[in-house]
Amino acid sequence: MKAERYTVLRTRILENYHQLDISNNEMMLLIHIVSFQAQGEDFPALSRLKERMNYSDTEIYAGIExxxxxxxxxxxTHKNQQGQVAEYYSLAPLYYKLDQLKQVDNHEQEARETAEKEESVFNLIQDEFSRQLSPIEYQTVAExxxxxxxxxxxxxxAVKEAVLNQAYSLRYINRILIDWRKKGKKTAFRHQSGDDMANKLPPVSLEKWIDD
Incomplete structure (x- = not known):
């Protein structure tokens, strides 16, 4: 008997998708893309989407476009675990737009620059991890x-320091951020090697910080 699977979707997407000009059909397609990605299919075939949604080829193509x-x-595109170049659907633009909706101050230019910086954080982590972040991981980074x-x-x-230590884990990155905050550091140790950074942090088994 297969274990039941769940699709995790940020509530703000459901609350704001009409503001983003996403139609109901496009929203349903987006939910299925997120569902496939949660199962490890970062770029589900159109035939798979068609089968699950009972849509025609034309409807699937129109929704994606x-x-x-x-x-x-x-x-x-990114390199998968086998070192092959693979395509994937990136949801970074969606989360970028959601973050823009949260900007309520009067300094529009400053808000845009902040949102762009936030988007660059998501993109950097995805590039360094060579994979798409899950909705829960997006929420963690946003928070x-x-x-x-x-x-x-x-x-x-902090992401770069974690990569130097070959720790591709949000938990490990969070540990670095907390450690820097405790020490009152606002910037990273830019000129230290990975070994130097490891000496700064308490000894921690990497397995403990590898996300499931």
Whole structure:
């Protein structure tokens, strides 16, 4: 008996998708894309989407084109675990737009620059991890900036330090950020090697920080 699977979707997407000019059909397609990605299919075949949604080829193509034209999703490439170049649907533009909706201050230019910096954090982590972030991981990274108030540049430096230590884990990055905050550091140790950074942090088994 197969274990039941769940699709996790940020509530703000459902609350705001009409504001982003996403139609009901496009929203349903987006939900299925997220569902496939949660199962490890970052670029589900159109035939798979068609089978699950009972849509025609024309409807599937129109939905994908609509989401791309509205800059809700992007088709990007990365190297998979086998070292092969593979395509995937990136949801970074969607989360970027959602973050823009949250900007309520009067300094529009400053808000745009902040949102662009936040988007660059998502893109950097995805590039370094060579995979698409899950919705829960997107939420975690977003809360570093909106809830914990870590500066995007500091987060990016923490990502680089984690990569130097070959720790491709949000938990490990979070550990670095907390450690820097405790020490009152606003910027990373830019000129230190990975070994130097490892000496700065308490000994931690990498397995403990590898996300499931």
């Amino acid at each position: 609509g989401l791309i034209d509205k800059n809700i999703i992007q088709i990007k 570093w900036m909106t809830k914990d108030h870590f500066d995007p540049d500091t987060i990016k430096e």
